[in-house]
Amino acid sequence: xxxxxxxxxxDELLPKAVDLCGPDEPPALVHxxxxxxxxxxxxxGRNWLIDPAAYYAHRESGSGxxxxxxxxx
Numbered sequence: 001x002x003x004x005x006x007x008x009x010x011d012e013l014l015p016k017a018v019d020l021c022g023p024d025e026p027p028a029l030v031h032x033x034x035x036x037x038x039x040x041x042x043x044x045g046r047n048w049l050i051d052p053a054a055y056y057a058h059r060e061s062g063s064g065x066x067x068x069x070x071x072x073x
Contacts, residue, residue, distance in 0.1 A: 027056035 013020065031038075032053025040048040 025059070028059040029054055030057050030059065030061055 031051045032055055034051060038050050040050060042048065
């Protein structure tokens, strides 16, 4: 069982979830762990971007992750 304060907050916010979260949209392919080590350069000098942790999620979840980790403003 949730703490009473958390339960009250949940009960208050649940009916407003659609308004708070925005309209439905399809999942987007977002990066999971994008950093300098994801850049590869082949023998011909071409740059490649790899992301072994990519996943499908809300399109803004990658931006949220960046803001938390890299303090993007």
